[in-house]
Each structure stands twice: as structure tokens, then as C-alpha cells.
Amino acid sequence: MTDQQPVTDRTRLRRKPDRGRHDRETIHAILDEGFVCHVGFAVEGRTWVVPMAYARVDDALYLHGAAANAALKHAAGALDVCVTVTLVDGVVLARSAFHHSINYRSVMAFGPAATVTDDEEKERALTAVVDHVVPGRTADTRPPTATEIKATRVLRLDLTEASAKVRTGPPVDEPEDLDLPVWGGHVPLFVRPGRPVPDDHVPPSVPLPAYAEDYRRPAGSSS
């Protein structure tokens, strides 16, 4: 695979092509910063959009849910899914209502979602998802048992047809609006962690781990 994703009919941007990105670096950075995707698929002609946790491993996305999850079962059966990850970076305040916008980075990835049946690949994927959501966490946790691995459904979507879209920066106002006595600019938004909340079963001898005390998203984070 080259460093540019091939542009297909679905990943070519017809509007505002300057916002489009097809390089793997941008696509991977967005996928690595988010951890909840929206998975779209059709069941008997009707469309579903379901939020799921995920992790990227090389050029694959692993989606994760309980084996009993009806949505995941359908996604696995679907010929074709669309997985979208959107990071909202801010709100854009133009002088006109019309030119208001949102700063964001998003990725859309298309393809068949295949159920992972190999237990070793499943366990690697589950570890990847936990460590993607909380970097370093699985060094401390009890690994999944064979029963737990069976009870989990993992889907793999190979990133062969994906594109990114990015909007950044100030509003784009009509030239004649720039003299209006209206503030224009943008307000950045960040995802910030609050204080970790221990549950009722943490003994005094167990310290708060650094990944919870100073929770951060993986590299690529804008915050």
C-alpha cells in the first residue's frame, strides 16, 4: 500500500475538495485520536448507525462488541459497512448566520466488515481496543479467558477505501460582511478528563495509575 489511499468514487470529495485528505498519515492520526466510531450498515433495506469502540492496528480497524449484540451480528453479515470517526475541534462564528461552521476532522472508511474467528487475532484486537481507549491499561488487567473471547465479537475492516475531511481555522465571510460590528472567529473545543472516580472495591494499597490520573488520548491529539 502506498502512502496515499487510492481515490474511489466514494472517497472522492465532490464539494470543497480542499478539505479532503487521502494520505495515510492524516487518516491514521484521526483514527488514533478518536475511540468511538459510528458504524453504518443495512439490515433488510433499513439503515442503522451504531456507536462502537475501535482500535486501528496497521491498516485495519477492529470493531468490538458483545457476540450477542444484534447490531454487530448484522454488521458482520453486511456486504458493506461505512465507519465514520468525527473529532469536533471547535465552532466557527461568522458575521452571517449562513457562514457559520464547525471545525472538525473526520474519516470515512468503507468496505466489508468480517468477523474475526481466529482466537489469537481476536485477543490481539481486544487488547488493542482496551489499550487504545486507555493507553497502557492491559499491562495491569486480567487478560480475557477463552470463554470471554468467545463471548466477544470482533469485526475487522481493512482500510483500503478511506478518506479524511478536515476543516480548520477562521470563518470565511462575505467580503461585504467584514465591516459589520460583529465578532468573528472560532472557539476551539477539547476533550478533557475529570478526576478519576474509584469504585467501591479499590483497596488503599492500590494506587491510582498514571494513565487514569493523567488520562490522555494517544499521539495525534489536538488537546
Next chain:
Amino acid sequence: MTDQQPVTDRTRLRRKPDRGRHDRETIHAILDEGFVCHVGFAVEGRTWVVPMAYARVDDALYLHGAAANAALKHAAGALDVCVTVTLVDGVVLARSAFHHSINYRSVMAFGPAATVTDDEEKERALTAVVDHVVPGRTADTRPPTATEIKATRVLRLDLTEASAKVRTGPPVDEPEDLDLPVWGGHVPLFVRPGRPVPDDHVPPSVPLPAYAEDYRRPAGSSS
């Protein structure tokens, strides 16, 4: 409409029904706190999931984009769309990798998305979307012209088939894992504004408005 949404085949929760909510208050609060939804629809048998800005007005969701936007055009043609809004409230750290989870509130709404053709309804919807993203903003901005209204596509999805799903609180560990020397609990996540960034055209006489200086999401926010 009663205060409970009717439960249909699509909004009945088959797994973890305790996480399901069908009351309008919960559904509306989630929709009012978010401002980016993921809209799923099928084009020639293939599924798309597109992020869009929106606002709720009474029992309708207005989705908003440029008239030239191919995705919106397709959504309007679709018999059936699924709109999902997901608020990520935190990460849940269990003692086992298997029981890790995410705290979230989400809404899925199904139905036909109809293009709004009445110019007055369109203008009301556009105002609602801007004021939903930045509460109070349209009191200061130039209203849309007739040309701008024509250049904008507004879709309406009536909230007749919608449900919410909510996960909160601590991990649910296996009883035998509670004695492991592993920290368990959750880390709340919040969306926080950074300092507003004026663009290059704000004259010194124009002050930073309160809605930008102290940017807040509408009522219902957990932050």
C-alpha cells in the same frame, strides 16, 4: 404524542435493556447537548455515514448542509435514514480487559428525511441550528438572504421512532476479580472550550461576546 416514545422493532433494546430509555425528556436532553449527528443512509445499496450539524425543534430534528452537498441530496431521497447522536461521558476501567467499557449517552432516530421546501421553515431551521451550536448567536449576525436560503438544504426528521441508550458509573467486574490489586473505576470526560480566537477582521470596538468568552453547551450538559 405522549411522554414515552412508542417502542418499535428498531427501538426495542434486545441487549442490556436496562440501558434503554424511551422517554422524551432523556431523548431531548441528549439531542440538545450534542450538535453533531451521524446520518446513515443508503445510496444504490451502499451505506454512508455522514457527520452533520443539527438542531431539535419540538419533535423534529433539522439537519443542515449545502444544497450542493451530495450526501444531503441522497439523504433526502432516501426512504429511511438513521440519525445517531453520541455523547462520550467517560472511560470505564475494569479489573479485567473484558469488562472495560465506555460511559455514554446516545440517541438513535429513524425515519424518512424530508427536504424542507418552505422558505420560512428553512430560515427558522437555519436560525435554530446556529443558535443550537452557539446559543444566542443569531441575535448578532446578519440573517440569511433569499439566495443563501436557496443555497442551503435543510432536512427534517420527525422524532416519531427514537430511543436513547445510557451507560453511567463504575465498572461491573466479575466478583472473583474484585480482589485483584488493580485499580477500578472510571474517568469522566468533558468537552471544554479553549480561548476564543478572533479572526483578522475584528475591529477593536467590537467586544468578545459572552457566548464565545464563556462558551457553553445548552441545558442538559454534564460538564
